[in-house]
Amino acid sequence: MKFDNRTLVLMAAAIVINIVVGQIVAWVKLPLFLDSIGTVLVAILVGPIAAAIVGTLANLLWGLLFDPVAAAFFPVALVIGLTAGVLARYGWFANLWKTIVAGAIICVISTIVSIPIIVYMFGGVTGSGTDFATAYLLAIGQNLIQSVALSNLVQNMGDKIITAVVAFLIAQRLPRNLTSSMPFFAYSRS
């Protein structure tokens, strides 16, 4: 698959958005990542393949530059791009309510992909705040996979819905001259 120059430039900007927005979120000290806004934006504007490439490269570059552990989760970023792109193809980013549902679907699918990485590679922990929820669920009798799945699902739900909504709002407000050469965006026009 070959992308035109404008799409390539958009994809590069989206990779930077993923990385820099992650930093802004750290400034406001909220339990969010929002590190997939660029990925979902490209999914809405260009499609699933471009979004999967953006997610994968953003994760690998983040790992290469700042945090090697992040690179282990590149399959999750890839699946977020693919899922968002497929949802966009079927009109799930055409209005705010559908976008919220799309964010929830992205959350569930990305959590399913992250579970084997967390459980089999990291033994069910990641060294982050989510481990407290995992430990609590284990203490009340859930098994490891259920605990990891539930704690990550709860933590990611708000994050992925906000990500989808922000990407949707930005895509809808982009000037026509920018989006006119992106035919895939027609599936998400309200």
Next chain:
Amino acid sequence: MASLTKKKSDKPSLLYTAGESFLHRANPLTSLCLLLWMLSAAIVLPTEGTATLTLAAIAVALVTGVGKKALKRLLITMVPIGIALTVVHGLLIDRQDFAALGPVQISASGLDYGLRVFMRVACMLMATLLFVTTTHPADMLKALDQRGVPAGIGYLIASPLLLIEPFTERARGIRDAQRVRGLNLTGSWKARAAALPVLLVPLITLALSDLDHRASVLSGRAFRAKPHRTVINAPPDSTLQIWVRRLLLLLAVLQLGLPLLWRL
């Protein structure tokens, strides 16, 4: 001085550390193959093996002058993971061999499993740290260009590397400007949540505003006129390094493949 320190701490710190060691001078593809071999070894080796490999990687990091940065990152990442693994596998997951240790019940097999995971992750992390602290991303890109990676892929890797710093500066500028207008980044969670769109929207809009211009520049430079780009100052390579790379890749595949065949 305080603001200078604050500004420095705001910067994302690149893990690469300049140096003249054998790993710094090695072709980035050789370092990448070493990383792949270590990752595959970490998957198949028992705890003793991953512990030995981790210690060896730490020794190499110290010899190559990247030890301080690599060890700091290793500790920051592994201490919380170690504590969480001890609690989850030693105390919480129900196992047959729970034994009383003071007021708590602790499982030896759980701790053993936790240690195995801990050393595996530490080994993988140390392998990656050895690579990222001794290989500059720009050199990696040149090595990929030299091997004929398509121009589009090269652009998608190189362009973000060049743009991250200016965009981080822009984000800082937006934050400071909004603070002057009364934005509160240290208040209640509601105030901080309200601050998020005020910071995000201008940055993302800015990032997308000059897309047309940058695309025109690429077109103007006949960016994809030829399938592969020519690298002027490609990282040095040698026949020895080419053979080392082949050996490391072969070992990586055999390490992963032979145990699987054995099980079949």
